[in-house]
Amino acid sequence: MISTVYAVLFYLATILLVVGVGMRVWKYATTPVPLNIVVSPAPRTKRGVVFRMFREVIFFESLFKSNKWIWIFAYLFHWGMLIVLLRHLRYFTLNTWWWVEIISPIGRLMAFAMLAGLLGLWARRVLQERIRYISNPSDHLMLALLVGIAASGALMSYVTHTDIIMVKAYMLGLLRFRIGDMPTDPILMVHLGLVALLMIIFPISKLLHVPGVFFAPSRTLVDNAREKRRVSKWARNLPPLPEGIPANEEA
């Protein structure tokens, strides 16, 4: 019975996540960007922009330049989570890939990196007057949710173990549209319940910074405002441009 409830929950959460994020991405991709509003100093070529985005996503470059404390905590949390998630692949593939085996022991420890990062980011929202003032309930709830997921995971990993073979069989079943039995210990149920909640709220939350960063005109545009005039699609039928000024077809 509980296994079926969780199965339905996960199918629903997956549909909402995929469709929801897809709709958001579509909206971002079709929103006109009539002006070149890139933050300078910015690259002057496309290749330069790719390199800039790489540094932004891998190193959080702009955050590093603006605030070292937030950078440390955000970096611990995000990279900790990435390695934890890669380790989780072992519940979703029949034969665990060799590199997942290798990172697995580190992934287990990364629960603490995640928690340290999240608690640091949270402390800042609570203790720093100026940041507390601009924090919404959703900012706190998001951090609480992720702390809940990481803490319940770490509890299972280090304190009250669950039957991970059974978890794996259940997850592999779900991927093949077969609903088996999952272990029913409370910590696992909390862990999975919170994960489903995270998936459901993803498309309507600040977690949209994940696809969003790739559509941020202030970072993704080429600094060529002097060489090229940007004309949005909707403005193409306006009176013609003065001679000698080329239209930028990408706008």
Ligand code: HEM
């Ligand atoms: C492409 C991948 C990602 C990038 C480049 C990225 C980057 C960032 C950056 C730069 C911040 C800013 C910290 C600040 O200025 O306060 C941030 C915050 C945050 N990120 Fe990500 N992120 C990514 C993926 C994710 C994912 C997958 C999650 C969760 C599932 C997540 C959860 C959060 C949360 C909750 C915060 C807010 C922390 C706070 O309240 O202070 N991020 N992210």
Ligand code: HEM
């Ligand atoms: C359906 C998806 C998921 C399943 C089936 C799952 C299952 C599990 C299980 C069974 C454990 C215990 C591992 C052990 O005893 O060795 C665990 C640990 C953990 N989980 Fe998850 N989890 C899921 C998603 C997530 C997500 C999305 C996050 C983070 C945002 C997360 C964070 C953690 C952490 C930090 C640990 C402790 C470290 C570790 O053992 O890897 N889990 N998870």
